[in-house]
Amino acid sequence: MSNYTPVELMTIAASRALSNDDVCFVGIGAPSAACNLARLTHAPDITLIYESGTIGTKPDVLPLSIGDGELCDTAVTTVPVPEMFRYWLQGGRITIGFLSAAQLDRFGNINTTVIGDYFAPKVRLPGGGGAPEIAGSCGEIYITMQQSTRGFVEKIDFFTSFGHGTGGTAREEIGLTTKGPTLLITDLAIWKPDPATREFTVVSLHPGVTREQMAKSVGWEIRYADDVETTPPPTEQELAVLRDLHARTKLAHQQPAGA
Amino acid sequence: MSNYTPVELMTIAASRALSNDDVCFVGIGAPSAACNLARLTHAPDITLIYESGTIGTKPDVLPLSIGDGELCDTAVTTVPVPEMFRYWLQGGRITIGFLSAAQLDRFGNINTTVIGDYFAPKVRLPGGGGAPEIAGSCGEIYITMQQSTRGFVEKIDFFTSFGHGTGGTAREEIGLTTKGPTLLITDLAIWKPDPATREFTVVSLHPGVTREQMAKSVGWEIRYADDVETTPPPTEQELAVLRDLHARTKLAHQQPAGA
């Protein structure tokens, strides 16, 4: 199966990292696709939670926003947003939170706030939304993001959410008891933090990806695991289910909902 | 109309103090009867709230407990108990809270916790329930209670909820911005706090009640207003509506609800 895009493999690889017992705090975009792909393939009982308050949702098409009607219609229950953040996220009930970034550093620290100075930004990005507390309160964090030197930077301009700080025991030192970023899945590779330094280390390259290609897309000196694997390509079923999901979604978003 | 009991007049006098625009935090017993009597007579749009979470309730019979099904069935909405105390009581939305007491002093301080020492009580009473925060967060407090030297005491054994403390500006001094007890309605009289000292002062005696009778039922030297009135006796309508309510209630509580 070679007829797939890098983003498709990124999504599929992320879905494989999820299990039936997970309770996921889902963001829009690749995480939403990955979580629903997992639900539609190997993890039918996975619990998906969107920050709009929808718990145990099973959308037939991917939502455009975090609060599409589809999410509420198919949820076990829908709670107010303050409750979502207090009882469900802060309450420590989420096993995996997904985050993405405009800028990411080697320790999984994330910026989605500004490029440049905060008070005179070059680019004003959307900001943190749920991310600062997702990063702190979920059992662990998976990051999905396409590699580019603009995004994978030596130093981020703003700490929107904390990953492993300067590495090592930085999380424990500021009182965080959760694991933080444990997995980084990109369009080119799979990365995991080094057990001691917490620096993201490449553990698997997607089929056909070279170390030269990697170096050109990352703004720091990449560390590789001793034994770098090759990411298994998508299976026919994974790809078919993902593409069906995207096709249904595209159709739904192009026309008025009631038409 | 002379054929009424002192407790009936107490209840009726309390109901007269309520208006259509009031939002009342209702306790069980005389307050519940008074509030519902007001609703069934001169204040049909009064809002009654019970601490069980029932807002805008219109019971046909008086509840035995603070959370009878009747309260929920007839409410505009029913909210969780934490929300009741946070958004509705602490949020400053209640105009009048009703309290009663096992022991009451001349400044409207209330004890419903223990008689005797807290850690080795002579009588262990029920405790405060909602009272400590009702006393602080409602716009004003009405107290209904039958007079007796056991209940109307020089010094209460435990401050379950704060009235006017030692009088004067005691409330302001501890940071309370609400009015506290503004009305005390008993089986014998109507009392209001002196504007300066905040000591409860008799402003109206119920028909036929003498000052000698008053002195025998109160454990402190009673102050009277310069111009003590006589409480108007119940009207025929007030008494009829109250007795109907009690008759319906008695019937409902004596037999299983579904029979």
Next chain:
Amino acid sequence: MAKFMPLRDAIAEFLHDGDEVAFEGFTHLIPHAAAHEAIRQGRRNLTLVRLTPDIIYDQMIGMGCASRIVFSYAGNPGVGLLHRLRDAVENAWPNPIEICEHSHAALANAYEAGASGLHCAIFRGYKGADLPKVNKDIKTVICPFSGEELAAVRAVRPDVSIIHAQKADRDGNVLVEGIVGVQKEAVLAAKHAVVTVEEVVDDLDVHPNACILPGWTVSAICEVPGAAHPSYAHGYYGRDNSFYLEWDRISADRELFTAWMKDNVLDETPKVFVSRVAALRSGT
């Protein structure tokens, strides 16, 4: 993930001697059948948490299950005092009992904080009251914006919370409806939750914002119709107000109480509850 099991097994597996346990339900949906099961199994040294100890804890305390109680209103609602609780506090019968006393607002906030994964709650309360002098779980915090002194209370985070609810579906999702009290908070604050339900159904058939506890937040579900008696289950049966009045008489006397508990609790099973509510079911 919720396991469906007999009540006897659920209490045996999830409630242990020495546990801090909350049997919750604010006048409505009080889990009496579960409490009776705990009494039958002879639990000891429990810390019992509940806003309104009510008949349910009067029975557990009188039967010697508890060494500590956390509460905010210890009365038989609308009837009078709780004689067994009084006897324990005033006379140490059948054993001494330690008390941790709050207001409703404080204890409701403490559950909310527990459900929120915090160790404390802040609120405007206890001003001028004496409870802060006798309860070390009440402190103060200064609001950093207004300078106001607020009450702070220790969160309630029980080992087990036990509630009764109307329905569960086959995935273990639980519906609580009507006067919902602090049940959701109690379940989410606890390490384990045991839920008795009136019935297990294919589909809860509710509106989107109903009070639902997803199956993965619950440890055990036990189908016990009538399990709230003499409390009630909105939509199923009414409150047995006459029993609340009757309890005042039964509980006033140690021997009468002991005999009643033997006949109606020790020698019974959860199956008896369905017959106790038969006459209380109405058309609704």
Next chain:
Amino acid sequence: MAKFMPLRDAIAEFLHDGDEVAFEGFTHLIPHAAAHEAIRQGRRNLTLVRLTPDIIYDQMIGMGCASRIVFSYAGNPGVGLLHRLRDAVENAWPNPIEICEHSHAALANAYEAGASGLHCAIFRGYKGADLPKVNKDIKTVICPFSGEELAAVRAVRPDVSIIHAQKADRDGNVLVEGIVGVQKEAVLAAKHAVVTVEEVVDDLDVHPNACILPGWTVSAICEVPGAAHPSYAHGYYGRDNSFYLEWDRISADRELFTAWMKDNVLDETPKVFVSRVAALRSGT
């Protein structure tokens, strides 16, 4: 007590220049018609509070209504950035705008504190994040039981909150259903509340724990069918996802934006909304 009135009169009476106002609705039930009315009436120097500024505040900011914004996520959900908000922040067009930025958890807690009559909320958050360095409304409090350092944020207590809801009954009781966001908190935190509804009905016909705002908590109710467009109203019409995509194009250019606002807002009335959702109504 809620007054039933035309939207134009409600905005004229309850929203004034310089007010702090929250137009709330978390992706669902966003009160677009009310925002358009505020734009038409030329409100200035507003402090706009909202978790997700979204198209609604992109329009108000681009039209010069706001001098300050309090928010937690400034994107066009699922589409991209908000061009008018960016233009204001980056280039002070049409006027400079001050920002007070939070996380969702912080701002949701801040509304909850406002509804609770407090001046601050505490929660576990912002650990290791930079926002506390740039927002003076974020401080810390030490939990007096665990010693944990918690984030404290200033409560949101708007002059006016404006929401859209499904229904009101003739007593002014308002039903919000589906994704309820922070609307209840926004209304209860504010001095005044204006509510647009899809319809006014005799009986809300809901279950006991539905999200209801009693009539006495609301200042004005305005019947404006379709008022949430391009957002949606659960049970009435779907989200106009294609318009959210289209907004990216319209808002990217100042002139195109200005022309669009003239044609579709300044020269229109609230009556237009019902036609905008006609094609989005489904069988549900």
